[in-house]
Amino acid sequence: MRRDQPTHLPQSCITPEPVYRRRREVLQLLGLGAAALAAGCGSEAASPQAAAPETRVPDKSLDVASHVDDANGEAQTTYADATHYNNFYEFGTNKSDPAANSARFVAHPWSVEIAGLAEKTGRFTLEDILKGQALEERIYRMRCVEAWSMVIPWVGIPLANLLKRFKPLASAKYVAFTTVERPAQMPGLAYPVLDWPYREGLRMDEAMHPLTLLAVGMYGRDLPNQNGAPLRLVVPWKYGFKGIKSIVKIEFVERQPRTTWNLMAADEYGFYANVNPAVDHPRWSQKTERRIAGTGFNLFGNRIETLPFNGYAEQVAHLYAGMDLRKNF
Amino acid sequence: MLFRDRIAATKPLVFALCLLPFAHLVWDAMHGTLGPDPVAQLEHRSGDWALRLLLATLAITPLRKLTGWHKLIRFRRMLGLFAFFYVSVHLLIYLFVDLGGYWADIFEQIAKKPYITVGFAAWLLLIPLALTSTQAMMRRLGRNWQRLHRVAYLIALLGVLHYFWLVKADHREPALYLCIWIVLMLARLRVRSRPADELRRVAARLKI
Ligand code: HEM
Numbered sequence: 001m002r003r004d005q006p007t008h009l010p011q012s013c014i015t016p017e018p019v020y021r022r023r024r025e026v027l028q029l030l031g032l033g034a035a036a037l038a039a040g041c042g043s044e045a046a047s048p049q050a051a052a053p054e055t056r057v058p059d060k061s062l063d064v065a066s067h068v069d070d071a072n073g074e075a076q077t078t079y080a081d082a083t084h085y086n087n088f089y090e091f092g093t094n095k096s097d098p099a100a101n102s103a104r105f106v107a108h109p110w111s112v113e114i115a116g117l118a119e120k121t122g123r124f125t126l127e128d129i130l131k132g133q134a135l136e137e138r139i140y141r142m143r144c145v146e147a148w149s150m151v152i153p154w155v156g157i158p159l160a161n162l163l164k165r166f167k168p169l170a171s172a173k174y175v176a177f178t179t180v181e182r183p184a185q186m187p188g189l190a191y192p193v194l195d196w197p198y199r200e201g202l203r204m205d206e207a208m209h210p211l212t213l214l215a216v217g218m219y220g221r222d223l224p225n226q227n228g229a230p231l232r233l234v235v236p237w238k239y240g241f242k243g244i245k246s247i248v249k250i251e252f253v254e255r256q257p258r259t260t261w262n263l264m265a266a267d268e269y270g271f272y273a274n275v276n277p278a279v280d281h282p283r284w285s286q287k288t289e290r291r292i293a294g295t296g297f298n299l300f301g302n303r304i305e306t307l308p309f310n311g312y313a314e315q316v317a318h319l320y321a322g323m324d325l326r327k328n329f
Numbered sequence: 330m331l332f333r334d335r336i337a338a339t340k341p342l343v344f345a346l347c348l349l350p351f352a353h354l355v356w357d358a359m360h361g362t363l364g365p366d367p368v369a370q371l372e373h374r375s376g377d378w379a380l381r382l383l384l385a386t387l388a389i390t391p392l393r394k395l396t397g398w399h400k401l402i403r404f405r406r407m408l409g410l411f412a413f414f415y416v417s418v419h420l421l422i423y424l425f426v427d428l429g430g431y432w433a434d435i436f437e438q439i440a441k442k443p444y445i446t447v448g449f450a451a452w453l454l455l456i457p458l459a460l461t462s463t464q465a466m467m468r469r470l471g472r473n474w475q476r477l478h479r480v481a482y483l484i485a486l487l488g489v490l491h492y493f494w495l496v497k498a499d500h501r502e503p504a505l506y507l508c509i510w511i512v513l514m515l516a517r518l519r520v521r522s523r524p525a526d527e528l529r530r531v532a533a534r535l536k537i
Contacts, residue, residue, distance in 0.1 A: 085365035093499035096364070146497075148366060193498045264498060283442060283495065288431055292366055299358060299367050303429050 061221045062155050065134035070211070070236065071141050072311070075294040077150035079219045085292065086226045087144065088245055089193050090179065090186040097188065098226035105185045107229035107246070116176075116252035119167035126230055130216065133157040137220070138213055140236035142243075143275045143310045148290040154234050155217030160208040163250075168204070172252035175207040176200075177233060180248040194260050200233065200244035201257035201271065205319055211236055211312060237312040239273045270329040274320070275310035279329045336403050343404055347411040350378045351418065371422045379415035380492065382408055383485045384509050391516035406462050409481070413459045416452050416488075444494035451487035454480055482517070485510055 088098040091105075110126040135155050143149045163175065179198035183189045189196055206212065213234040216223060223229040228245025235242050241261050251257075261269035268282055277287045289306045309316050320328070332338035354374055357363045363370040386408040393401045424432050438445040458478055460466070467474050489510055492503040 081365035089498070095366070095369075148369070191499075191501075280441070283444065283497075285434065285438060285442070287434070290366070290368055290427070299363075299371075299426060301429055302368070303427070303431055 062135055062217045064137045064155055064220065067137040067139075069139045070312075071139045071151045074141070074151050074291075076139065077152055077293045078295055081292055082150055082152050082218065083224050083226060085150075087146075087240065088188075088226055088228065090181075090188045090196070090198065090246075091226065092188045093193055099224075101187050102225035105182070105225040105229070105246075107223075107225060110230045110248075112231065112247060113249045114166050114251075115249065117169040117172035117254065118252045119169070121166065126216075129162060129231075130157070133161055135216070136213075138211075138234075140211075140213075140234060141310050142234075142236065142240055143289060143306065145239040145241055145269065145273070145281060145284070145286075147281075147284045147286065147288070147306075148292055149304075149306075149310075150292050153219055154213055154215040155220065156213045156215035156234065158210055159212045159214045159233070160210065162214055163207060166252075168252045171254050173204055174253050174256055175202050175204060176249075176251045176253050176257035177202075177244045177247050178249035178251075179244055180246045195263050198244060198260045199257065200242055200259050201253075202233075202235065202242075203256075203319075206235070209316060209319065211315055237274055237309040237316045239269075239275060241269065242273050272320075272325075272328050274316075274325065274329075275306060276308060276325055276329065277306040278308070279326055336400050340404070340407065343407060347382065347407065350374065351415070368422075368427050371426060372419065375415055375419035375422055376492070379412055379419050380485070380488045380506060382412035382415055383481070383488055384506070384513065386412055387481060387485055387510075387513045387517075391513060394516075410459060410462060413455045416455060420449075420452055444491050447487045447494070448491040451484045451491065454484050454487070458484075482510075482514060485513075 084099045085095045086098040091098040091101040111123050113123050114121045137153055137155050139153045141149055142152050177200045181197040215232050215234045216230060218227060231247045232245040233243050256271055259271055262271055280286055286306055288303050291302045291304050386405055389401050389405040393399050424435060428434055439449045489503060489506045496503055
């Protein structure tokens with residue numbers, strides 16, 4: 001077991017088992033062709049660890065009331081992969097940076113400012129926000145705009161349940177979200193890669209959609225810092241960058257809010273950012289994606305077709321009826 | 330004596346060093362230690378080494394002039410061929426590991442995605458350089474050999490551009506490579522027409 005991991009992660013999370021498994025499968029695949037090399041690792045591949053369970057799921061500490069698999073039974077991403085391959089530029093721009101640089105981040109206590117066009121506004125503690133809400137587990141596909149994807153069991157509450165409590169006014173057409181900005185705890189903020197703080201937004205009907213989740217956990221336990229602790233958005237039919245992390249402000253607004261990636265490059269990142277294989281990103285084709293899931297040998301054959309609305313068309317396509325999705329990408 | 334001279338004796342060492350990143354990549358692939366997204370890792374590491382070796386190849390001439398160690402030239406072909414090797418590995422990884430069953434998509438990507446277009450152009454341009462890298466070809470092409478191989482600067486620039494265009498927001502690393510390219514280019518221009526050398530040559534001709 002490695003001992004150089006940040007202490008807030010239980011040691012059981014960073015299990016080397018997948019490594020052994022993958023190795024064994026590679027060796028099988030390579031067969032005789034790599035007999036010479038295989039000889040060196042063969043003893044290890046045959047060791048008892050090789051037969052160990054695929055992944056040890058971390059202790060399930062959250063009290064979850066219901067479980068729904070909204071990913072069609074597709075293989076889940078391992079906890080280790082989902083927590084060590086992140087885009088959270090506030091902690092650095094490499095995918096491994098958030099896990100490496102977020103140990104100093106303080107996610108508790110936490111409070112969120114509710115502002116704008118609602119009857120009830122003000123600052124609310126996280127406990128306040130979650131009071132009386134039953135936590136749900138939702139297994140969703142997560143499709144990154146960079147054309148890779150994961151399958152993650154989130155734990156949270158439908159965003160609608162929370163928003164309704166504040167009684168948004170009829171004039172509130174959009175919801176705007178802001179990420180915390182703490183240079184002392186988030187080393188990535190030192191360099192203006194993006195226009196900090198990170199901001200995102202949803203149209204009111206998108207925010208109120210039953211699939212839209214305000215997550216506080218994943219894999220049955222609290223969100224790790226690198227995944228947006230303690231509170232983040234999950235909108236499974238949109239590209240991952242819409243899933244704003246470590247939220248400190250929720251504001252009801254009348255006009256479509258400016259969002260970070262859209263400000264950065266409007267021709268590349270639209271406000272809607274619905275997963276759409278028919279509309280290419282100028283940099284990447286969006287027709288297919290590389291699925292990061294499971295513990296097996298995952299070098300070949302993990303490219304799959306991308307589905308409209310990330311496979312959630314049945315539930316959400318009606319939200320965009322009559323809209324030109326090429327223009328409103 | 331096994332080797333003609335010290336350079337000849339060092340060559341296998343440099344060869345092994347150039348092969349090391351590739352061996353490391355194969356080792357990691359076999360041991361499942363490429364991280365959560367092994368395909369991206371393979372792509373990035375092979376691409377990084379392709380660009381580094383390309384720039385290292387271009388650095389040989391300025392380094393020779395700077396250090397006066399003219400024998401460095403004897404490593405240049407090996408470095409250049411290794412650069413070609415890493416770009417080709419990079420391309421093969423993209424085609425058969427990343428795209429996999431969708432490998433035919435590469436044509437669309439070359440046509441539509443600027444970063445793939447320039448990357449592929451760089452690979453195409455490297456082919457004639459690799460093919461004409463032998464002593465026999467050097468002799469046959471004479472002065473044209475130099476002209477042809479100056480394309481290496483363009484290839485490296487296309488590599489840098491490729492990197493610039495595939496990065497989403499943080500351009501620090503490609504910018505570093507661009508700086509190296511500019512320095513090498515400036516060094517090259519200076520090397521080719523050093524005023525002092527020119528003066529000396531004129532003076533020699535005039536027998537002053
Ligand atoms: C032959 C055609 C080429 C193709 C199809 C290709 C494809 C790719 C792909 C798919 C990536 C990863 C992009 C991503 O993660 O979003 C990449 C990255 C890269 N490529 Fe290429 N490439 C080609 C040629 C080249 C050449 C000629 C060079 C340099 C001489 C090069 C250097 C790089 C570098 C430096 C990276 C980024 C590495 C990093 O992020 O650390 N590539 N390439």
